[in-house]
Amino acid sequence: MIKSMTGFGRCEIEEDNRKITVEIKSVNHRYLDVNVKLPKKLSFFESAVRNLIKEYIQRGKVDIFITCEDFNEANFSLKYNEELAGEYLKYLQQMAEHFQLENDIRVSTLSRYPDVFIMEEQDNDEELWALLEKTLRNACEAFVETREKEGENLKTDLLNKLDEMIGYVDFIEERSPIVMKEYRERLETKVKEILEDKQMDDARIATEVTIFADKICVDEETVRLKSHIEAMKAALTGGGTVGRKLDFIAQEMNREANTILSKASDLAISDTGINLKTDIEKVREQIQNIE
Numbered sequence: 001m002i003k004s005m006t007g008f009g010r011c012e013i014e015e016d017n018r019k020i021t022v023e024i025k026s027v028n029h030r031y032l033d034v035n036v037k038l039p040k041k042l043s044f045f046e047s048a049v050r051n052l053i054k055e056y057i058q059r060g061k062v063d064i065f066i067t068c069e070d071f072n073e074a075n076f077s078l079k080y081n082e083e084l085a086g087e088y089l090k091y092l093q094q095m096a097e098h099f100q101l102e103n104d105i106r107v108s109t110l111s112r113y114p115d116v117f118i119m120e121e122q123d124n125d126e127e128l129w130a131l132l133e134k135t136l137r138n139a140c141e142a143f144v145e146t147r148e149k150e151g152e153n154l155k156t157d158l159l160n161k162l163d164e165m166i167g168y169v170d171f172i173e174e175r176s177p178i179v180m181k182e183y184r185e186r187l188e189t190k191v192k193e194i195l196e197d198k199q200m201d202d203a204r205i206a207t208e209v210t211i212f213a214d215k216i217c218v219d220e221e222t223v224r225l226k227s228h229i230e231a232m233k234a235a236l237t238g239g240g241t242v243g244r245k246l247d248f249i250a251q252e253m254n255r256e257a258n259t260i261l262s263k264a265s266d267l268a269i270s271d272t273g274i275n276l277k278t279d280i281e282k283v284r285e286q287i288q289n290i291e
Contacts, residue, residue, distance in 0.1 A: 001239045003291040004150035005029065005060040009143025013135045017071040020131055022064065022139040026147075028289045029061035038066035045129055049136060056140040058241045059291045066132070079118040088113050147291070154286055155236050161279050162229050165253075168276040169222050169229070172260065172269055176218060179266045218260045225256040232283075243290040250284040 005028040012021040034057075036049055053062065088110060096103040111117060232249045235242045257280055261273040 001148050002151035002155045002236060002242070003144070003147040004154055005147070005243070005289050005291050006150055007060075007143045007147035009139045009141070009146065011135050011138035011142060013131060013138070015131055016127065018128070018131060019069040019071075020135045021067045022132075022135045023066075024062065024064050024139050024143045026057070026060040026062040026143075029059065032057060032059055033061045034064065035062065036064045036066070038064075039068050041070075042066060042068055042128070042132060044125070045132060048129065049132075052133065052136055053140065056144050057291075059243060066136075068132075081116055081118060085110055085113075085116045088116065151290065154290060158236055158283060158286060159233060161283055162233055165229055165276055165279050165283075166226065168272050168279070169225055171272050172218060172276075173222050175266065175269055175272075179269065218263055221256045221259050221263075225253060225260075228253045228256070241291050243287060246287045246290060247284070250280060250287055254280050254284065 005026060007024070007026050009024040010022065012019065014020075032054070034050055034053055036046055038046060038049070049064065049066070053064065089105065092105055092110075093103060095101065228249050232246060232253075235245055235249070254277070257273060257277040261270065261277065264270040264273055
């Protein structure tokens with residue numbers, strides 16, 4: 001199934017007096033770029049969150065917003081940072097010796113320095129991750145659903161444009177022999193006017209027509225263009241992560257369309273070539289949003 005790189009998903013679950021909310025949104029990007037914003041209480045799980053997201057998303061700029069509300073009575077523990085306290089004490093003693101000051105350091109004074117004592121909230125990490133994972137997966141599933149829905153809309157529109165492009169290519173193929181015939185007729189008429197009689201060198205006329213045919217022949221371009229169109233249709237129908245492949249095919253299609261326009265000597269073919277190139281540009285723009 002084709003997926004758009006634009007999507008949104010949200011889930012909120014409340015269990016055991018805790019409520020976790022996850023919101024996910026994304027826009028198109030060449031690679032996978034994940035930005036996670038979560039509270040300090042859940043920061044330990046950031047790596048796990050990123051790994052889980054990769055199960056659902058391959059490309060896109062993704063922003064994930066996570067909030068956590070805990071309605072349980074707080075359970076705190078006091079932690080003593082002995083190493084940091086020792087560092088404070090060492091430098092205070094050095095200051096007293098260097099500046100010849102009275103060393104009036106007391107335990108009560110040292111205890112007030114930052115991070116000597118730390119109050120930590122106690123949580124069951126397994127229970128917290130279980131709730132976060134469930135909420136995150138539900139949000140991801142809703143997120144993927146919106147991407148798939150948008151992707152199907154893109155697929156339908158792209159297939160319609162590709163069918164339209166096939167019609168333009170068919171017209172160019174049908175029109176090219178007529179252009180050759182019209183050129184020969186104009187050439188014969190011009191030669192007659194110059195010679196003022198009906199005697200002319202048919203071989204010379206044939207040579208001139210052949211040279212002209214070589215200059216305007218787009219058979220190879222139309223064959224390749226049709227092949228590219230069918231390849232893009234197959235990729236769209238097959239689904240999966242095909243955005244980069246489609247972008248490459250679109251570039252090749254654009255190259256063939258440019259060559260056809262450069263060789264065009266007929267107004268109808270030129271107009272059709274412009275319409276063809278316009279559709280290719282539209283396709284290229286839409287492909288940028290496919291995963």
